[in-house]
Amino acid sequence: MRKGISKTAMIVIGNTVVVLICLIFLTFGLWKVLSDQVFDINMKQSMTGAPHGDILVIGIDAESIKAVGPYPWDRKVYAQLINQLEKAGAKVIGFDIELYSQSNNPESDKLLGEEIAKYKNIVFPSHAELENEFARSTKVKEGELLMASGVQHPIPAINKSPNKAHINAAFDTDGIIRFNWLQINTPEGILPTMGLAMAQLAGEDVIKYLNMPVQQNSPKSQMLIKWDGVEKDFETIPFSEVYNGKIPASTFKDRIILVGYTAPGSDEGITPVERHMHLVYAHANILNQILNQKTITPVSGSVTVALAALMILLFGFLTWKLKAISGIILVFSVSVGLMIAQYITFAYSNLYLDSIGAVLSGLVSYLGNIAMKTYFETKQKNYITKQFGRYISPDLVKEIASSDSEIQLGGIKRELTLLFLDVSGFTPLSEKLKPEEVVDFLNMMFNLITERALENHGTIDKFIGDAAMILYNAPLDVPNHAYYAVKTGYEIQKGMEQVRADVEAKYGINLSIRIGINTGDVVVGNIGSYLRVDYTAIGDNVNTAARIESTASPNQVWVSESTYEQTKDYIEYNFAGEKLMKGKSSALKLFEVVNITGAPKEGGKAGKAS
Template sequence: MKRKIILIASIIAVVLLSYGFQFFDNYENSIYDTFYQKPQETNDNIVIIAIDDATINALGQWPFDRSIHAELIDFISQGNPAAIGVDLMFDSYSNEASDHELARAIEDAGNVVLAKEIKYTPKINGYKQGSDTVISPIDEFLGVSNQGHINTFLDEDRVVRKINMFAKRFVLETESYEEEPNFAYELLKLYGQNADLDDVTQQNIDRVLQKYNHDTEDLYIDYKGIPRKYDSIPYFLIYSEGFPASYFEDKIVLIGPYANGLQDEYVTPVVKEQPMFGIEIHANILQNLMEDSFKRPVLSIVNVLMIIFMGILAYFLSNKLTPAKGLILNVLVVIGYLILCYQAYRKGFILKVFYPILAMMIMYVSALAYHYLEQLYEKKKIRNIFGRYVAPQVVDKILEDSDNINLGGERRYISVLFVDIRGFTPLSEKAEPEQIVEILNSYLELCEQSIFKNDGTLDKFIGDATMAIYNAPLELEDHALRAVKTAWDMKLGAQKLKQELFDRYGKIVDFGIGVNTGYAVVGNIGSKKRMDYTAIGDTVNTSARLEANAKAGQILISESTYEHVKDQIVATALGGIKVKGKETLIQIYQVEGIVGDDRKTNGS
């Protein structure tokens, strides 16, 4: 459990660090653009006067004389527009007559907003080294117009996604910040003052202006129009004879560059392949303001909690389920989270999408890897435990069905075989120690081969004796028969060994074997430092007593075993015997052969 907690905490910590240091914000931004930014209907009350290539060709070299702009504003004003926004920088003087004429036209219109721009001084070691400067229109225009900043934010991928309604600029002399209103905010103020609006629309505008007044937080633009979507009229066509000035009544008129050569284009989330002119971005900002549709990022703590929650949820969905089911549930959770993010966006809030899903993905893969390694560990543990007791093919079967193997203690119906070498002590007195070991190993190897051949579990070697159990850990329907077959294989296999020993030492050794069937406690038994997989109980003790009573070359089985195998063996009833620890006699049988097994013995 401790390892799992460490795994979960480590993955979440890594994702939180990547979120804090914005490692994957490009992916986050790409998802934001694809998921949220869809073309919508544009507002017909916003119209663009486009300084396009056709206009430059018609009116001559750019920049135009300011008297031309004055003439344009005069004409538009005849149609009683609500506001006129000029997205051009008039921060330097041209000629006195033209500047005066433009100032006069602006003053006569009484509803013109001019652009200004804030140039930010970079921070060094976290501190401003100078004042942020404002590039404003010349003094002659300041007194007769409203002004608003046209600053937008370029993210690392050079895409315009957000703005400040009121931009803060640092003033070194006072070591304080001053606020500059947005170009669109100033236009909406004039729109609310000058347009002929119904009461509901007027109240909405007043509410929006109040809501965003002195709002300096980041606001994400919910783009309405794709490039070239807003109604636009080439600048030079306004001079065409017959164009109705009444077209501009109660509208917000935006004047700005609309030609590639004027270098006022930016990449936006809606159509990245086609840059958007700056004046179009301002139209989108204005419509966001009119509809109160800006989006705000949620507090960072909310994103942090979502990353933690999604990561933990992914682990628990993946930990106890199959990979396929875990994947399906995780996908469903991701879909649900995307729906939550979309609903939050509609309500005006932006949740991080990529980082919580990243936490889920890493956690899912890690949970699979952890589960896989855990299974490898369990299989290694099982192999270490049973590799000493059963044949390799049985170990493989155990590993295939390891979920159904209980390594702890359990009460189980089993058959138990004990075998001991008769005549081994006299032989050991005549032979050398090395020879004794060689003889013993030969007999024990025969025991092992016979046990494994019949899918038994080699419990232990006890000196020159061996214990085996059947029906544990794997279930065997015919475990009693397999135990008897093992005994018979030992009896037949011992004949060759007996002859070799007689030829070499003039002594004969043979097996005495006992088999019993019944309930016993099976499992890992021992201390914390040393334990073995074995069986204990009366069934085991009785089997050992039968082996102790068996003569050389004799296989004795209990009545409980006989009842399971009587139709498949040839046996002789020997009546009842008294064994240690039992008050009643035990009925025993001597195995003479296996039905269908034509192998012959040469007697005891």
């Protein structure tokens, strides 16, 4: 192979590029879209669909709007609802309703405010004013609470509850709600999210949620939501049925009640488990998560990077050690296995291991290494084809190289044209030459023979000392193979004329070549043992070609009658007579090649295998 960068150096350089590509993707989160989709699938498949039984949603649905009256309602409606729920023994009441402007009836506003002031278990929300509430990338120092520039509270007449909470939705970069800020820092103090505030009022232990571990590159108190149910999973009662007294009071006793919009098109968002979820159910899911004391803990980024490094090494190693199909199967199996492990870990321990970065890093490594391996294998195959093409037919080498199976012993019956040649006078010449000069002379002579044979679609079966055997029409079909065999013999003799003259002038030795050609059916194929295989032809017609060569005149090309019949339209012959060959019962007619007078049209019929 040509000198240059070594194979090892190229593999090292290639894998360095692979590592850099993967590091860039991991560092800049370029695989986040796929990671988020897998996270959503894990979330949806692992939810129980059975939220905490204490949670009850009172929905402002389309039927309620028809029954109670056009929306927005007079605020005394909410005052009456509070009165009913408090008498029924509700534990906590949270309104996912924004009342930031004064209504057309100030008396109703005042009435609602007075009703709120009577109780300590009611939460009316506020809205924190954030720099960019629709993106996860809101600027904040890691480990500090998200800071709001201000707070929008309900109007003073209504803002009578000591319990404050925010209802800010936190949208991920793709617009999906996957997390929430449990607490937001504001100029007026810390605002908990609605679910946290209601859980705390219900007497639940919320300490661990107030002191949650800080996620990498995230503000303090940012929590991934453990979605455990879609809208239909939560017990929901239409507002109008509660308002009109159709629901028994016992339904509300000791319940944590959320009041919010459930009418189509009102206050909706996209979540991992439901494309159009009314956001009152987002608060219900957060509340459910806290009541069940669940948290999702993402594995640290260093673990993800370490896992990615492991997959890069593993997939790169497997590429070089295994065959293509085995490698693909194992890489696929390992990738699927890691994804399953991620799901099981998430579903049963709420530990979120982002395996997408590792799997994709491994696949980049696999593809990079398979590209390098293919390059080296192709280069090696071409090298072998080129080198062995000097010994046997390049067409045969290519056929072997392109086959994925082992060479099979056996042959087929096929019409071939066989050319035998032998050099006379070489022995006395070799006695006058140095050993290296003998080799150089043979190489020069056989180079001429090889070039002429291959140029005319021949397969060099073997060189035996100063003799050669050449096949035509094997292993590949050669239309008009008899013509090309005769043409080869004629061109070899023409090419040797100057060589003979030089040898005779320099050494005084008469060097000559005899060539014999025969066409007929033979058995051709891989013949030998499982340890050593020779691609050759055997049969009576092979022997006939060899005997024609031994009978031929020096520096002449003699052909059999069968070859003559196939080539007489393009070759000028002289009748050489009839010769009785060993093993033959009758004499064979032989013809001496005089000149090439024409050529057959391309695409003529080739010999058929049987």
